[in-house]
Amino acid sequence: MTSRSVDAHHDVLILGGGNAGVSAAARALRLGISDVAVIEPQSVHTYQPLLSYVGGGQARLRDAERTQRSVMPRSSTWIHDSVVEVDPREKVATTASGRRYGYRDLIIGTGLVPDDEALPGIAEAANSDAVASNYLGLAEKTWRLISTLSSTGVGENASRAAAVFTVPRLPVGCTGTTLKPLFLAAAHWRATGQLADIDITLVIDREGLLGVPALDSVLRRHLDDLGVRIMDRSAVTALSPETEQITVTDHRGAQQIIDYRMLHLVPPFRGQPWVELSGLSGDGRHGLVDIDPRTLQHREHHEIWAAGDGAGIDTDSSGGGLRKQIAVLVDNVLAARAGRALSSYDGYSVAPVTIDAHRLVAAEFDRTGTLTPSLPSFLDPLKARRSAWLFDRYGLPLSYWNMILRGRL
Template sequence: MTTPSATRRFDVVVVGGGNAGISAAARLIRRGVPDVAIIEPQAVHTYRPLLSYVGGGQATLRDAERTQRSVTPESATWLRDSVTSINTDDRTVRCASGTVVGYRDLILAVGLVPDTEAMPGVDEVIDDDPAVASNYLDRAEKTWQLVSSMPRGGRAVFTVPRPPVSCTGTTLKPLFLAAAQWARTGILPTLDITLVVDRPALLDVDDLDARLFARLEELGVRVLLDTGVRVHPGERRVSATSAARTEDLQFDMLHLVPPFRGPSVVETSGLAGDQEHGLADIDPHTLRHQTHPGVWAIGDGAAIATDPSGGGLRRQVEILTDNILSARDGGTLRDYDGYTVAPITTASHRLIAAEFDRDGNLASSLPSFVDPLTPRRSAWAFDRYVLPRLYWNLILRGRV
């Protein structure tokens, strides 16, 4: 058994055991890298895209969870610990337990954490206010409770934060799924629904945004663009502030997606560079750190210069593993074009699976004669039922 002061060395160390970390580790092992460690403190692994359906009453939390042990590749070493610092000079990471872990290559798959400086009171309001929930803050079951108990004539507020956030398209799912439930129960026309968006557009893909705004208007949703949110714990209101004005919004339900940032260890270890919000400062094309060639990063906590998503992450994992192995042989590194996916439910059983690159150009995998922005029942069924099975059985095993 390892003592807290011991130093362990691995060929590749992966920081983070979510989708990015597990699938990257599994793919490297399948490519012949024999000595991989994954540092992850949580004992439960969550398929986070399914939380939208938990919040919409279409799935249970049990559907979305597995033990961390069960998803960790058998030949990988799982260190149930947290990283407190990274020393790129001697290629080591220090853990909360005191363990020091050495690496040849380091993969940061650290994800994002709520930016409590940008939104003071977020912890208090999500913990203590019975009218506030968030699929993004592990309160998906509470989201469904609030949706299903919304009173006739009630007021609902939904928020979309400034970047970075894990899949902007997913931030819109709670509203559309809630509206579908309220339409079924007949109370939708009586409700006052506001969407507060802390950015000048939704996805910044013109055709997609036009479809979404049309659907929001059809549902009677008031949209406030370029508007930040301030929470007031215990007061059942938020302040929505734009360049023009500040407006207080009272609510009976608030689905809060707060602003996020990279974990502090990235910034304090000097790996954020000049990136905003503590993201890992990588070349967004090669996924390699700009100044430390033994460090790589993927996923939500990396400066990939595109909207993060699970679909985009699958492309990143493939390119990352190729590039690590190619760099070791002095070969040419592959280019990641920023491909991403925005799976957005616009109705109870209809979904747009918009695919685009970092320049906002549509990059659909559908045949050219098929409109890629039409909400489809087949796309919803794939997102709700097929993709979770692929996730547990293939993606986390490095097979796709």
């Protein structure tokens, strides 16, 4: 089987025990694959979408967390370790402990890591007093900064507070979620009578906000209503937490220094380093697993599959899209084994964006940017609704813990 011995062999080996990995394991077991193992180093499993509400003061961190052991599907094997390399020709994954695991099919769902080459000093900035990020495990700090930000001085000596929010280039986990911190912060400042005294800047490294023209138009109207300064097609290229400044470079190369009293930093991300080391990434794809975006099968190594933020799915990543990806992926593993034609993932995604404290736009679209609403045709799919907020804040977490992670949805 291999040129070197393995410590164990599994029919399906899954890398990553987040949403993608656990839901794929559960679905595979429900469809009759009996030997499924998941390699995951963390002992705590986090429902990532709820962190936006933690950062906005509408949820507690413990609401978003469970032990990893409690969410692992029954009959699966949890390997409490982290992967450091995959040999696709030997069909072996090596972990940090040095153990080697063989597989028949490999599913990758390990997500993204901050891209320190694209933006040096991310960790140092995140540890400074005025910087937070829901994307870097600092949602409680986000709320602390939002709830304590205020202008300083009085009268002619008053100094307006500067709050800066950033959206990086792709890949990133759910672009819609990158906008939630700004809208939830603005809702709090408006409710406390501070909004007029705070300058809000949005630095967005994209051609558009979400790449869906009709949705972008709606969101820009809401941002204009809040008086947000939008810096389009501009990237954060340097961090200076000691002076509370960032350097922003636009697409023409012009640079500008921006001061802040609060910075919500969503840094640029890339795929896990071992993906590129193992020869599984595509050229110019920021280390994403090089899959066919429709079948989710690796272009070269057909026993390897991937889904989620770290996969080259050619659409905006989201939890709603991931549910459809996992259904296609696991079904295709079985189809490939049986010699049947593979089914196709259409690029469906959803952008749940809160535009104030208790209303949310839940835009659904495909990889072409075409809206694909599941609402009845007589309802405006881009209207912000309280019902959508209630479902996003309370309904989806219940579905996540009780249905999605159990392979039932």
